[in-house]
Amino acid sequence: MNKDSLKSLTKKEWHMPFAEKIMAIIRSFSLTEKAIFAVFSAIFIVSGLSLLYQVNKLFLVQVPDYGGKITEGVVGSPRFVNPILASSDIDRDLTSLLYSGLLKVGENGELLPDLAESFNISDDGLTYTFVIKNNAVFHDGKKVTADDVIFTIEKAEDTSLKSPREVNWRGVKVEKIDDRTVTFSLKQAYSPFIQNATLGILPKHIWNTANVEEFPFSQFNINPVGAGPYKVDSITYSSSGLPSEYHLTSFNKYTLGRPYITTLVIKSYSNEKDESEAYKNGSVDSVHGISPKQLSQLKLKTDKIILSPLPRIFGVFFNQNVAPVLVHKEVRTALSLATDNQDIVNSILGGYGQPINSPVPVIYTIKSATSTSDIATRIEKAKKLLTDNGWVLNSQGVFEKTDKKETQTLSFAISTGDAKELKDTAFLLQKQWSAIGAKVDVKIFEISDLNQNIIKPRKYDALLFGEVIGRDQDLYPFWHSSQRTAPGLNIAQYANVKTDKILENLRKTIDPVEQKNYFVSFQKEISNDVPAVFTYSPYFIYIVPDKVQNVTLGAITAPSERFSNISKWYIETNNVWKIFTKNKN
Numbered sequence: 365m366n367k368d369s370l371k372s373l374t375k376k377e378w379h380m381p382f383a384e385k386i387m388a389i390i391r392s393f394s395l396t397e398k399a400i401f402a403v404f405s406a407i408f409i410v411s412g413l414s415l416l417y418q419v420n421k422l423f424l425v426q427v428p429d430y431g432g433k434i435t436e437g438v439v440g441s442p443r444f445v446n447p448i449l450a451s452s453d454i455d456r457d458l459t460s461l462l463y464s465g466l467l468k469v470g471e472n473g474e475l476l477p478d479l480a481e482s483f484n485i486s487d488d489g490l491t492y493t494f495v496i497k498n499n500a501v502f503h504d505g506k507k508v509t510a511d512d513v514i515f516t517i518e519k520a521e522d523t524s525l526k527s528p529r530e531v532n533w534r535g536v537k538v539e540k541i542d543d544r545t546v547t548f549s550l551k552q553a554y555s556p557f558i559q560n561a562t563l564g565i566l567p568k569h570i571w572n573t574a575n576v577e578e579f580p581f582s583q584f585n586i587n588p589v590g591a592g593p594y595k596v597d598s599i600t601y602s603s604s605g606l607p608s609e610y611h612l613t614s615f616n617k618y619t620l621g622r623p624y625i626t627t628l629v630i631k632s633y634s635n636e637k638d639e640s641e642a643y644k645n646g647s648v649d650s651v652h653g654i655s656p657k658q659l660s661q662l663k664l665k666t667d668k669i670i671l672s673p674l675p676r677i678f679g680v681f682f683n684q685n686v687a688p689v690l691v692h693k694e695v696r697t698a699l700s701l702a703t704d705n706q707d708i709v710n711s712i713l714g715g716y717g718q719p720i721n722s723p724v725p726v727i728y729t730i731k732s733a734t735s736t737s738d739i740a741t742r743i744e745k746a747k748k749l750l751t752d753n754g755w756v757l758n759s760q761g762v763f764e765k766t767d768k769k770e771t772q773t774l775s776f777a778i779s780t781g782d783a784k785e786l787k788d789t790a791f792l793l794q795k796q797w798s799a800i801g802a803k804v805d806v807k808i809f810e811i812s813d814l815n816q817n818i819i820k821p822r823k824y825d826a827l828l829f830g831e832v833i834g835r836d837q838d839l840y841p842f843w844h845s846s847q848r849t850a851p852g853l854n855i856a857q858y859a860n861v862k863t864d865k866i867l868e869n870l871r872k873t874i875d876p877v878e879q880k881n882y883f884v885s886f887q888k889e890i891s892n893d894v895p896a897v898f899t900y901s902p903y904f905i906y907i908v909p910d911k912v913q914n915v916t917l918g919a920i921t922a923p924s925e926r927f928s929n930i931s932k933w934y935i936e937t938n939n940v941w942k943i944f945t946k947n948k949n
Contacts, residue, residue, distance in 0.1 A: 425940065430614075432935025433627035434912060437639045437648035441632055442607045445588045447564030448519050448527045449580065453653070454632055456924040458610060461628070462503075463564025463590035464619065466494050466513065469835065471929040473919035475558060479508055479565060479591060479619055481544075489553035489874060494561065496544040500619050502567045503595040510540040515568035517548075524576045532560045553872045555879075556836030564590060593618045593931045594628055608632055624934035625912070649909045652923055655785075656714030659905060667910055671903045672917035673718045675833040679898040680778060680793065680826050681856040687776045687825035692765075694753040695774060696894040698746035702800045703793065704739045709900050712788045717900045723831070723839060724887045746800045750774075755801075763801040775803035779818050780828035781811040789899065790828050820850045827855055835921040839886065840867045856895040863889045911935050 440454035450459045468478035477483070481497040500508040517538045520529045536557075537549040550557060570589055574582050586607055587596055593615055600609035610630040614623040631648055633639040640658050642648045654662070659669075680699075682690045689695060705719035737745075755763040755774065763774040778793065780786045787808055794804045809818055818824050831842050831853065841847050844867050845859035863886055870882045890896075906926055908915050914932050917925075 426937050427940055428624045428914070428932075428934035429936040429938040430622070430624055430626055432625045432911070433629065434625060434650060434909070434935075435629040435631060435648045436650045436652075437631050437633055437642045438651075439633055439636055439639050439653065441634075442586065442610070444580070444585050446566070446585045448516070448525065448529060448566065449585065451528050453923050454630075456922065457927070458588075458630060459564055459590075460592070460924040460927050461594045461612060461630075461930070462588050462592045462596065463566075464500075464592045465562040465564050466496070467558070467561040468620075469562060469920075469925055469928045471916045471918045471932075473835070475562070478562075480561070483561070485558070485874065489555065489872065490550050492548040492550075492558065492561070493541075494546050494548075496546075497619050498544065499617070500591060501617050502591045503589045503615060504567070504570075505617075506567060506569055508565060508567075508591055509543045510546045511543075512565050512568045513546045514538050514540055515572065516563065516566045519566065519571075519579070520563065522576065525579060529560075529563060532563075555871060555874045556834075556838045558874075559834065559836045564592070566590075591615075591619070593620070593623045593927075597627075618931060620931050623931040624936070625930070628930075643907070650907055650912075652904070652906045652926060654905055654907065656716045656905075659716070660714065662907070664907065668908050668915070670906045670908060670915060670917055671716065672906075672920050673901050674904050675835075675837075675919075675921050676830050676901055677720065677723050677833060677898060678789070678828070678830040678900050678902070679720075679723070679896045680828050681896040682826050682894075683822060683824055683855075683857055685857055686823065689772050689774055689776055690825065692753070693894060694749050694755075696897075698749050698800055699797055699802065700894055700897045701742040701746035701749070702739075702797055702802075703897050703899065704796055705899055707739070707796070708789055708792055711792060712785055713900065713902060716903045716905055718903065720898045720901050721891075722887050722898055723833075723842065723890060723896070724883050743799050750800070757801050760803075761801055762803045773803065774801060775805075776825040777805040777807050778826045778828050779807045779809065779814065779824040781814050782808050783811065785902075786828055793828070793899075819855060822849070822855070822857065829855060831855075833921070838871065840871060843867060843886075843890075858893070858895040860889055860893060913937075 438454045438457055440452050442454050442458055443452065444450050444455050445458040445462065446455075447459050447463050447465075450456045464478045466478060466480040466483070467475045470476045477497075479496055479500045480494045483492065483494045485492055494513075496508055496510065496513070502508060517533055517536070519525060520527050520533045521536070523530060535551055539547050539549070541547060548557075567589055570584055571579075571582070587599060589595075594612040595615045596610065597613045598611045599607050600611070602608040608631065612628040612630070614626045614628075616622040631642065633642060636653065636655065636658060639648075639651055640654060640662060643651045643662060650667075682696055684691045705721070709715060709717040709719050750763050753765075754767070755765045758764050758773075765772050765774075778790050780790045787806075790806045790808070794806055797804050807824075819827065819829070833839070833842075841853045843854055843856075843858055843863060844852075845854070845861075845864050846852065847854040848857050848859065866882050866886045866889070870879060870886075873879055873882070904917065904920055904923065904926070906915075906917065913934050914929075916929060918928070920926060920928070
């Protein structure tokens with residue numbers, strides 16, 4: 365069809381005989397008939413539009429959309445927003461938002477690829493090979509390469525920098541295969557090693573000019589460039605020159621997809637009280653690390669409290685080398701029977717904790733028989749156990765035992781730190797154990813004094829303390845006999861040849877079934893030997909505004925892991941047809 369033909373068609377008048385007939389009929393209507401026709405026509409049109417709307421709704425689905433802002437309060441002042449040097453909670457919080465590792469912790473605690481496209485572990489467990497994603501870039505647009513990974517690991521291994529991560533990489537050989545591939549070689553199999561691949565990667569092109577002396581003082585420790593889900597937009601400083609607010613924006617080239625929430629503000633406060641006040645007056649939307657006592661004063665309205673058990677094992681660890689009375693297994697067992705863990709959780713933690721009866725991670729814990737019976741029954745059982753083993757109550761209501769003309773009294777001291785929860789727990793245990801005829805003194809120490817002068821030289825009868833079990837779930841430092849002296853963490857002075865072998869095997873295997881079997885065997889040995897009385901694991905308490913959706917904590921080992929799936933959080937939503945959504949399963 366040529367141009368002239370098209371022009372003639374546009375000028376031609378078109379007639380629809382059927383429509384003209386309808387209009388002629390309508391014109392013939394009386395005024396009343398026209399009014400009735402108009403009403404029914406309007407009803408028809410509205411009904412049709414309503415039907416179309418309902419049908420349209422059937423095909424619509426609500427999906428997350430980009431936008432929104434969160435302001436979160438944290439305690440502390442940033443100093444080293446650097447994966448190599450970060451040591452405080454606020455440093456680790458910011459590092460987790462601004463940096464990415466080869467792997468990341470998923471919302472259920474599993475390890476997922478982040479900067480890595482794939483990874484492989486050799487059959488002997490000695491070689492780990494990682495391939496970096498081709499689209500992995502830093503916030504300044506530079507590609508992430510094997511050179512950046514090697515540079516980061518070498519800095520972590522540098523003893524001059526005194527990195528908290530140095531021990532994790534000691535003796536590990538790192539090699540470049542090509543620009544996107546690196547290997548890590550171990551001298552002996554160590555299954556928890558894979559957790560180290562979550563270490564944030566530094567951009568070599570920014571840091572390679574800083575020598576060891578300059579490294580801790582670089583401006584990039586405060587204003588960092590990483591490859592994480594968020595990047596620094598601006599920093600607000602206090603009158604003293606310290607960073608007080610970090611304004612972050614979502615990174616649209618993040619390897620796991622641009623985060624939906626586009627603006628994140630981190631405000632720092634000097635203490636928990638100031639943080640709580642900021643939440644109450646609306647200066648911040650979300651907070652974490654609030655104690656149960658402070659939590660009750662916040663008077664939450666619509667915000668959500670999200671809880672997650674922390675892998676922190678609190679208990680009383682017996683030092684049989686210092687307190688001879690604790691050498692008797694029946695004494696340790698009786699004390700365990702008389703411990704009301706649920707009472708401790710309710711009274712001291714306000715219910716924000718989990719009673720425990722083992723040092724084994726919760727997912728592998730076996731419920732003990734004593735935990736199922738009521739406390740009154742257990743107290744009577746404890747008393748009977750003592751009397752059956754020759755212990756008798758003296759005139760002061762304290763058990764004592766005479767053996768070879770030597771009399772021992774069931775008395776000892778609990779040493780602990782001056783943190784309120786520890787002090788309150790110690791005095792509650794003192795009361796609980798007095799019910800079975802034990803005389804217990806409580807000794808309170810300032811935490812640095814406790815660590816240096818009591819724990820390090822092992823000068824205590826019994827120690828009420830907490831052990832932080834990492835994501836690697838490696839119990840070797842806490843229970844292997846080789847770790848009984850400092851800097852080892854075996855504060856129960858526990859020694860058992862069988863458990864030593866179990867712990868050594870646990871470090872070697874990467875088979876989940878074998879790991880579970882070893883954990884079960886280990887727990888049985890601990891339960892039989894009673895080297896400690898385990899009390900509780902506290903909950904991580906996170907308050908987030910109701911407007912924020914898809915916040916899941918899963919199993920976290922450190923507060924900074926609350927951001928593990930932050931790229932999937934959202935505030936804004938949009939309605940689209942289902943056919944336009946991607947199946948993400």
